[in-house]
Amino acid sequence: MEERVRSFNKLPRPKQTPSGLPNHWVFGVCHVDLHPPGDLVLAVQPQSSYLLQGGPAQILSLGTGPDKAEAIIPCLLDAFITGGALNPMARQPTDPPPFAPWTWSTLDPEIAEAVQDGLRNHGIRPELCQVGICSAEERDILETARARIFEMLLPAVDHDLPTTVDQGDSTRCHGCGMSRESFFQPLKKCARCNKAFYHSKECQKKHWKQHKPACLPLGNVPDLDAYTYYNSRARADPAAQALMRSLNLGPPPPHGGIALPLRRLVVTGQDTSENMQLLFGPQWERHIKEDHETARIECLLNPPPGSPSHVMNAWMDDGSLIPSPRPATEAEQQRVKKVKEMQALIQRRIGVGKSPSSGDMQAILANFGANWSTELATYTLAKNTMDQGVPSGGYRA
Known part of the structure; x- marks a missing residue:
């Protein structure tokens, strides 16, 4: 260990990576069913998704945070000393020389504290004995990086994983059979039966044919999309009708769209899960979760006159209701901040007051390099919620 510490402390520690991005890294531990099974320490540079790896080692099965930290630290240091290569001899001449991070963070506060103490005890340079807690967005990036490296490791992964996981077992993904410790995101329940768990939507879709016969509510609760539920079930539900009246909606007309009720729920802060179910059905998250999230961000941004969103929403915000949206969550605050930064770009x-062209869009997204496609949704939202000089009535609902 002493030699590892010496080698790590000798590494250069630039404030930016060789590509000019902030030298910040997020690390975490995931289980992989290798031969024998073990745990990998993965570190990713969020803005480039460049990945380093250390291990495998036995980490997650250890009992306490300090014990796990003592197993994590050698793998973490090795990842940076070798530049992430499991075999240092496999490094390519074009690979950048190894360097230490400027800052780093991880997912679990308990592990962060334990790793901090361990780094300090082993004599790691003091400025790196501070481990932060990563954001939700960084956790997503780390999970994407994990999926990428698991694809590379697929030939070595144990193919004797259980092909059938018992209903209600939350310890494994019911699609691929891998344990929940293999992922950086918690397993998500099947929205229909709440008894199957999956690590991703893609895995759930692949497993649907096998899971369908056991998905309990299918026999007596039809899976209605939000539009159909609003125009059929909600029309006949007294509680839904009372909610509509409170939003100055009245009974929905035949084939009425859902943009208006969704907007008014959000604007008045009544977009609770219970109210969303009343108007759009028990499967509303499956069908319109992204629409709801976008409506929330639009409302929190409060688009100014002259913006496409302001003009398009004018017919829904007819002055009959007092705007009082729910306070932004931490994740929403981060997204609003990101949209405003894009608007500044x-x-x-x-x-100000001009509409960007497709050439402007390409030039702006080029600032994000290979990750430009991940910023496209933010760009679209930023553009639609900023003043472009759009006259009142310039858009039709």
């Missing part, structure tokens, strides 16, 4: 390029 757009305005610096084209000025």
Whole structure:
């Protein structure tokens, strides 16, 4: 261990990576069914998704945070000393020389504290004995990186994983059979039966044919999309009707769209899970979760006159209701901040009150390098909620 510490402390520690991005890394531990099974320490640079790996080792089965930290630290240091290569001799001449992080963070506060203490005890340079807690977005990036490396390891992964997981067992993904310790995101329940668990939507879709016969509510609760539920079940539900009246909606007309009720729920802060179910059905999250999230962010941004969103929403915000949206969650605050930063980029390029062209969009997204596609949704939301000089009535609902 002493030699590891010496080698790590000798590494250069630039404030930026060789590609010019912030030298910040997020690390975590995941289980993989190798021969024999073990745990990998993965570290990813969020803005580039560049991945380093250390291990395998026995980590997650250890009892206490300090014990896990003592197993994590050698793997973490090795990842940076070798540049992430399991075999240092496999490094390519084009690979950047190894370097230490400027800052780093992890997922679990308990592990962060234990790793901090362990680094300090082993004599790691003091400025790196501070381990932060990663954001939800960084956790998503780490999970994406994990999925990528698992694809590479697939030939070595144990193919004797259980092909059938018992209903209600939350310790394994019911699709691929891998344990929940293999993922950086918690397993998610099947929204229909609440008895099957999956690590991703893709895995759930692949497993649907096998799971369908056991998905309990299918026999007596039809899976209605939000539009159909609003125009059929909600029309006949007294509680839903009372909610509609409170939103100045009245009974939905035949084939009425859902943009208006969704917008009014959000604007008035009544978009609780219970109310969403009343109007859009028990499967509303499955069908319109993204629409709801976008409506929330739009409302929190409060688009100014001259923005496409302001003009498009004018017919829904007819002055009959007092806006009082629910306070933003921490994740929503981060997304609002990100949208405003994108708006600043757009305005610096084209000025205020102007509409960006497709060429402007390409130039702005080029700032994000290979990750430009992940910023496209943010760009679209930023553009639609900023003043572009759109006249009142310039858009039709």
